[in-house]
Amino acid sequence: NAGMCWASQDFVRILENVKARGILQSTFSYFFLEQNKIDKKKIQENFNLTAGELDIILNNPGKGEGIFRIGDSSVWIQTDPSDKEMMFIESNEAVLQELLNNMKKVQGYAG
Structure with missing residues (x-):
């Protein structure tokens, strides 16, 4: 077994990089923090987040606030x-x- 931590507030940059996209495709759990509203369509297309989940990560979430997703299950979370x-x-x-x-x-x- 292996693990990897990848953090970015620029999802599209990762998506458009061939090598990085491979990491996204083989990842089972994600922690979505604040994302740029410009990327809403790309995020929705690639992760099928609900309108409520998108609202959390696109509309000025608090420090450490986001969506933690494992497989098809998601939960709102705020870290400190x-x-x-x-x-x-x-x-x-x-x-x-x-x-x-x-x-x-x-x-x-x-x-």
């Missing part, structure tokens, strides 16, 4: 990630640096 967890997934260098600086100040984190 720690700063360390956010560091793992953050791709914006300026935001990452701010997280690191805050951790050093608040927690005495030595990096």
Whole structure:
């Protein structure tokens, strides 16, 4: 058995990449966080989300709020990630640096 974690707020970029699309096709569980409204049709075509599920991920969900889907079953979920967890997934260098600086100040984190 193997596992993989892939995070993106740009679903269409993954969909249009041949190698990345293969990962999507062989994945059984998904965690949909906020997506761009422009991508609504592509998301609906590829994942068959309900109108309510689309509403959650397209209309300014809260931090960590989204849809967790396993097979054909979905549930609304809201996570409360720690700063360390956010560091793992953050791709914006300026935001990452701010997280690191805050951790050093608040927690005495030595990096």
